[in-house]
Amino acid sequence: QKEVEQNSGPLSVPEGAIASLNCTYSDRVSQSFFWYRQYSGKSPELIMSIYSNGDKEDGRFTAQLNKASQYVSLLIRDSQPSDSATYLCAVNIEKDSSYKLIFGSGTRLLVRP
Amino acid sequence: GAGVSQSPSNKVTEKGKDVELRCDPISGHTALYWYRQRLGQGLEFLIYFQGNSAPDKSGLPSDRFSAERTGESVSTLTIQRTQQEDSAVYLCASSLSARRANIQYFGAGTRLSVL
Numbered sequence: 001q002k003e004v005e006q007n008s009g010p011l012s013v014p015e016g017a018i019a020s021l022n023c024t025y026s027d028r029v030s031q032s033f034f035w036y037r038q039y040s041g042k043s044p045e046l047i048m049s050i051y052s053n054g055d056k057e058d059g060r061f062t063a064q065l066n067k068a069s070q071y072v073s074l075l076i077r078d079s080q081p082s083d084s085a086t087y088l089c090a091v092n093i094e095k096d097s098s099y100k101l102i103f104g105s106g107t108r109l110l111v112r113p
Numbered sequence: 114g115a116g117v118s119q120s121p122s123n124k125v126t127e128k129g130k131d132v133e134l135r136c137d138p139i140s141g142h143t144a145l146y147w148y149r150q151r152l153g154q155g156l157e158f159l160i161y162f163q164g165n166s167a168p169d170k171s172g173l174p175s176d177r178f179s180a181e182r183t184g185e186s187v188s189t190l191t192i193q194r195t196q197q198e199d200s201a202v203y204l205c206a207s208s209l210s211a212r213r214a215n216i217q218y219f220g221a222g223t224r225l226s227v228l
Contacts, residue, residue, distance in 0.1 A: 098161075
């Protein structure tokens with residue numbers, strides 16, 4: 001089992017719709033979770049971070065975390081064509097005083113005008 | 114500096130040659146990370162530094178890969194005797210420290226092509 005799993009997509013939604021991106025992780029003790037957006041040919045940029053169970057909202061973005069189910073999601077409301085990108089889920093892994101981020105393979109989102 | 118800086122942005126090399134990739138982190142960031150991203154794939158962790166020491170080298174694919182960091186600043190990733198499967202984008206990131214909640218900021222990457 002991969003440490004962080006995402007559906008590769010593409011997820012296609014019409015402009016104005018809600019896009020829902022999902023991620024599961026295997027390490028029960030993970031405490032920090034991040035969503036990065038990566039446009040084609042560009043480096044990842046942070047969209048959201050979440051550390052506690054529940055929802056965290058920032059503008060059109062909402063991150064949801066459920067540690068019991070080892071599940072984190074990203075909702076994008078009122079999707080725009082400019083949101084078309086690959087969304088990477090990242091989970092903090094701590095082992096023997098080593099802290100590192102493990103990334104999923106990403107979900108490609110296409111927002112149709 | 115204002116952001117994470119990587120050089121060169123592109124590198125084309127012949128199979129068997131050695132290459133050196135450079136990363137200059139955000140000023141004041143003590144943690145520095147190297148990742149590899151193959152075409153259409155996610156980010157693969159290679160190694161990270163806290164200060165000048167590397168607590169975790171577990172992601173280095175083989176002994177042809179090595180990295181160092183000096184002065185808690187610039188890091189270099191060296192690939193010896195490059196192979197075609199080494200072709201990828203190599204991304205560097207830095208954060209305030211290697212703590213669970215600290216955000217990593219990425220450079221633009223070095224695109225390595227091994228012919």
